[in-house]
Amino acid sequence: MAGNNKRKAGKGGHGGSDGKKAKADIHKVGKYLPSGFPIDPKMKGVMVTCARGKETQAGAEACDLLSEYAEKLYGYSSKDEPEETDEEESIEDAVAREIAQAKKTKGGKKFLPLRTGTDCVIFIRAMEIEPSELCHHVLSDLQKSGSKRTRFIPVDETCYANMDDIETMADRVLKPYFHAENQQPTTFKVIPKIRHNDKVDREVLLRLLANSAGRGENHKVDMNSPRFIILAEVIKSICFMSVVKDYDSLKKYNIQSIFEAAQKKDGQEKKTDDEKVQEVEKESNDDDKDAAETDKGSSEQDKKSSDAEAGSV
Template sequence: MGKNKRKAGEGGADAGNGGKKAKTNIHKIGKYLPGGFPIDPKMKGVMVTCARGRETQAGVEACDLLSEYAEKLYGPDFGSTDAADAEEEESIEDAIAREVAQAKKTKGGKKFLPLMTGTDCVIFIRAMDIEPSSLCHYVLSDLQKSGSKRTRFIPVDETSYANMDDIEVMTARVLKPYFHAENQEPTTFRVIPKIRHNDKVDREQLVRMLASAAGTGQKHTVNLNAPHYVILAEVIKSICFMSVVKDYDSLKKYNIQSIFEAACKKNADDEEKLEQDADGQE
């Protein structure tokens, strides 16, 4: 009889749970399983905003659009990289994400992977082997000329855990090419922070740290009206997304909806001016 007894907590049944199998603690499962937060430090890509409820569709559309423009920018062979071409020091998280990306059926899936942020209207597109700022600037500049209406894109140069120590380490890497390069010329900048679902990162402290990091040892100055560069730092839950962009205001804060509306207004104004000129010549 003693042999049939089980210690509390052993086996698949729980006497206090009506004989049902105890539920698995999902918080102890790897973050890549359903329900986990799939975004890790040292990722880069593009933050996409869309209408509420259209996150999945917008993610697929964004991957296709980015692939289309990446092929124009980087050449027709873009997206053909095999797993063997991955960086030698690739982390376990990077390897998992890359393998998941390669399994995607969307166009260019090997290079772009949509990841849910757990925040309404916001998707993160993980990007492989690209410079997000260059690609987004190229996409938005072209869409501004054509007047096409597509999804909104914000480049992400890198990610880190959302605490000031990790953000500061990431900041040094992200800002170096723009503010501390060899033979660096003085430039102007502005810092734009945004914090969602996080009460650990202080907005003012984040702004001061970023501004100090950009200007250290340089003659760069803050310009709130017409900066050459804008430093974007967006905290969502446990991750901070950071990038440095240019032409932020002329590209309507990287908001394609605003770019589209401005293009439509310009076309309407041009047509009205042509009609007025024609009437004046009669």
């Protein structure tokens, strides 16, 4: 019978015995579908890393956080946050929706979560916002408040992951930090990362960016306490690049580490306060003990004086 000719879809398939579309596997979209990589060159935004399987939650949380701070800094409305997606959305529909969102440039949402096809990594596209400035402000504020949020780092721009395009993008991204008018000597460090790409060599990428930053200037590489960190991360066919500052003091832009450091600091301060209280109590007890011994000594002296007076009588 015709009705019995339907094949059951395997894991990640597009159909089922009941004829319904398969539910989209959020963090695997793009890993198995060639058309499921909605990130294009010349995008800017925020790269989010999170625990495996928490990509959707982390993306929504990051958009909420960025929207919250963008509203404070730039006056953008919270309505720019991404709408909730249908839990029954198929893989094809999810890919089509993200690609359509990625093509928006004006009049749309300020933050769009896009999947990278890589476990634990999401890219939040930022519209008309400088991600480095925003992320530095957010992380500095969270460091003060000790709030625990998702980890993310800014992305100044993206390009195809080949050395020619990366070199061209590096000239644009690095210019404001290393080749501006009246440029003063500074220090920097390059941190390259490669994921799911065997075409880009890490050492070649590192040398290219170091040479691009220091070209014609007296800038120096400082591995311990550089002024700027050049981050270059290749994921599949796209290279993400940014220049950040206060990288070490902001715990490598890792909010989990910022939170833990804040908790540890609070614990140390509390311990210090408790120790101060104990010292005050100890001093008070010592004073009471000294006073008691003084009173005891005075009583014994008075008794001896009374006995002496009685004997003389």
